[in-house]
Amino acid sequence: MRVGFLGLGAMGAGMAKRLMASGHELSVWNRSPAPAEALRREGARCLLDPQDAFQNEVVVSMLADDRAARAVILESGALERAAPGAMHIVCSTISVDLAKELIEAHGVAGVGYVAAPVLGRPDVAAAGELNILAAGADDAVARAQPVLDAIGKKIWLIGKEPYKANLAKLAINFMLAAAIETMGEAFTLAHRHGVDVETLRDVITNTLFAAPAYKVYAPVIAARTFEPAGFKLPLGLKDVRLALAAGEEAGVPLPFASVLRDNFIDALGHGDGEKDWSAIADVAWRRAGLT
Amino acid sequence: MRVGFLGLGAMGAGMAKRLMASGHELSVWNRSPAPAEALRREGARCLLDPQDAFQNEVVVSMLADDRAARAVILESGALERAAPGAMHIVCSTISVDLAKELIEAHGVAGVGYVAAPVLGRPDVAAAGELNILAAGADDAVARAQPVLDAIGKKIWLIGKEPYKANLAKLAINFMLAAAIETMGEAFTLAHRHGVDVETLRDVITNTLFAAPAYKVYAPVIAARTFEPAGFKLPLGLKDVRLALAAGEEAGVPLPFASVLRDNFIDALGHGDGEKDWSAIADVAWRRAGLT
């Protein structure tokens, strides 16, 4: 299939390569040209203007945040000039508000729309092992299926209104951040009482918490090696902020998310902006007087 | 081996039966007589006085809380009258402070001492599938080994000072409570945005959070069926209080544990004292105006 692809960060680049490896014909665009150039050498066509991507049957976008998604999708006028019958798979983690605006805008422009945020870090994306949270009208999801199959190992249908996949993604990222904070507090408590943190990590990740969320982050937190970043701390703050905004919109207090937000800000103020988001675990460490 | 067993609540009774099934000869005591009577019918000897348990080679105690453990072990004078060479395996979840007092008291009395709190609910105990967090001097742990092998499927060595096993247990129970609260907030957020909670549960327990902590509690929270209780809410409050006390003692602020404590109190004040501790997830539900 001819697929336009917008946004070639670490996640997007991995997903684009998976699409090419599955035989799809890619036209790619990225704000800075280097990542697109790299894909060109592997056979992709480079686009100078993101709206050209919408001349394909299917467009996949994996843009960094609301601002980028709004600029590239809505403010560019791309939807109005899209090829008849085009459809758009939005994989970005965006706000519920923007997700609802996108539903409206795609409807007006007559462009098919599926929200398909993904679970997994760049290495998982490159391996085609992502879990995909998909939401959209039945026929739109059906049309998106071959593309999603190439990107991920499993597609979870969240609902018929696309924004629901975005909400689910925010809820899950909040859960990940909460697991990180939980380990930060528990490991600091253990350490301060002379319990070996590696021992505690070993117990939890092989018993009650033997799941990827903990198996990925517990070793990082136990060893306090937050670089290189798999997912940078400011992006974590962004996602928690979006979860809080979604809570505010729906009348749901989220006290854990409020603690997380405070701790992300604390971490940023202590110079951890380039570190992995799991560095918020260091806030507990630091507040306990450890260095 | 001749084993004395103190404390036949749901957990203790299951553990005692496993010991009998493994060929150990049990003398049992419980504050209220019915559970001991039930075990007598299966071959145990009933004791009228808990200090008689300490006439055995090994004593296992699984008492409800600090108050019970202090009364039965310390204030009864049992240690002073223990048989020479006796050793005591304390499985209760107790405070770090009491754990340290017990180390001292057993040392003075010349009674061997291993702390061995367990991970698992009553059904896991009955099946002999508990994970055991053991800490004590090497020779004491070695002597306790045959008994612990009969009770659990795996023994995790936490350290040589017994109180460290108690601290680890408190840290893990805190982590469980945090996972429950996290799901309470995330599921309420999803529900309020029209996302089917069962769908979200399905995604998380099969992807990033595919671990017992979530597989056990997510269905309970999603369905909001908090009765019958596997572990009653006031016991959860007790454990979070002990974690907070351990944090205070060691200079470790635990903001998630503070939120948990507030929510346990909220739940108790709303009549949830007989429910499973996962009913604190209902605090988020209720605060969002849902009933």
Place this chain on the structure above:
Amino acid sequence: MRVGFLGLGAMGAGMAKRLMASGHELSVWNRSPAPAEALRREGARCLLDPQDAFQNEVVVSMLADDRAARAVILESGALERAAPGAMHIVCSTISVDLAKELIEAHGVAGVGYVAAPVLGRPDVAAAGELNILAAGADDAVARAQPVLDAIGKKIWLIGKEPYKANLAKLAINFMLAAAIETMGEAFTLAHRHGVDVETLRDVITNTLFAAPAYKVYAPVIAARTFEPAGFKLPLGLKDVRLALAAGEEAGVPLPFASVLRDNFIDALGHGDGEKDWSAIADVAWRRAGLT
């Protein structure tokens, strides 16, 4: 002086009347016409277009929030068409971000600019008893002085950069909200222990907390009479949200503000949106199982 006045809510209307009573000649505008019409009967001139206000020497604006201020001041093109030498006194409680945009925009348009948010509720405004937090260049503040003198009883100079007055206003509104929450918790605790809340109110407002913040709100909270609203609850949430955003921007975690935000959302979700913002005190009451 000829003064344009934008925004005739309860606060703005009181301030506009004070200006007229001091002999200033007013041209007024409000989004909905009724409040302007009321002032017309007292001698003001009504404007159909807010940008006409900027044909006066001085414009005072008291608009509801960022959205209104942005629309009326920036997006209307009013600054570009302002009379030469015009100056603008912005009394609204707005975000630090918008405050900085306004500095830039007034500079570009050559319109003088003073930020002058006020402390006080509508009755205080009508009595000319407001405290004014003023910030701006010395000459701009000097020119604003006669107008500010007519509005308030005291002008506090916060700095030379106008946004600082906005920040100070947000900090003080946060402090008020924190005082309300503090009383909510303390009074609920007292009530649950059988201590008469009126007695406690009497003690605190006549001893350690004998200040307007407490004297105004303690009786409201003690009697739980949150209607009619002096300052509606959603406006309180807005201000706390702006304080949190200012904290995030500057790397300052504000854990009390986070609790406040959660409680405002809780209150809104329980139908308190038309009540006074001090109704967040009822969150503590409700969480304690009281009704």
Place this chain on the structure above:
Amino acid sequence: MRVGFLGLGAMGAGMAKRLMASGHELSVWNRSPAPAEALRREGARCLLDPQDAFQNEVVVSMLADDRAARAVILESGALERAAPGAMHIVCSTISVDLAKELIEAHGVAGVGYVAAPVLGRPDVAAAGELNILAAGADDAVARAQPVLDAIGKKIWLIGKEPYKANLAKLAINFMLAAAIETMGEAFTLAHRHGVDVETLRDVITNTLFAAPAYKVYAPVIAARTFEPAGFKLPLGLKDVRLALAAGEEAGVPLPFASVLRDNFIDALGHGDGEKDWSAIADVAWRRAGLT
């Protein structure tokens, strides 16, 4: 009147001197002898044993905490040996639980009992300017009146059950700690945005927050001069802990108190144990990356 006085810390010594200055005849005791010796030189009689104090008509106690009060009043056997008709005025800040035990014990021993915790720091005590929160049976309060009049400038009657005065005192100390934390957050926010903290202090303590709680602590926090301590930080943690315990007992979540507790622990872990309790304001400062 012949008055026994127990506990001559900074507060107690000031109160004892006021009693002597009012013509009462004092017999004093303190755990460490120096403060009693100092009073002896001013005419007091020194007691070797605290129970001798109960041979007077009236005993006033101002002991440091639950542990001291329990030891001196309950475990010493003093009440059982008290002179017939003796009455006891307990000024210490103690837990509600202990307060209830004391009611019981005084009743059994037939000793009159009034709880009379005080508001004010040592300089206020020395000046006889304390506010006294008194609770007890009408006749007991009437008998205590001449003594209380000598100690404080105003007696607030909180109720007929003595523990209510203790609860009120805990509620007010919680309010003070919350005011301190509020200023810590607000001032840090202001400072980080370039607003002069002294200016903000000037505004608040002369407008909405013109009350002793703020007038005493705002200058300390603004200048960050937390030594010498008027009331040491660990005592502040103790009082917040007692407020939280009272909340737990009565089913009242206190989220602000939970934040305070975390911050007291943070401060202690950063070596602030000898500083004034207002040093918890430095937690906000430090978390914002300031030093």
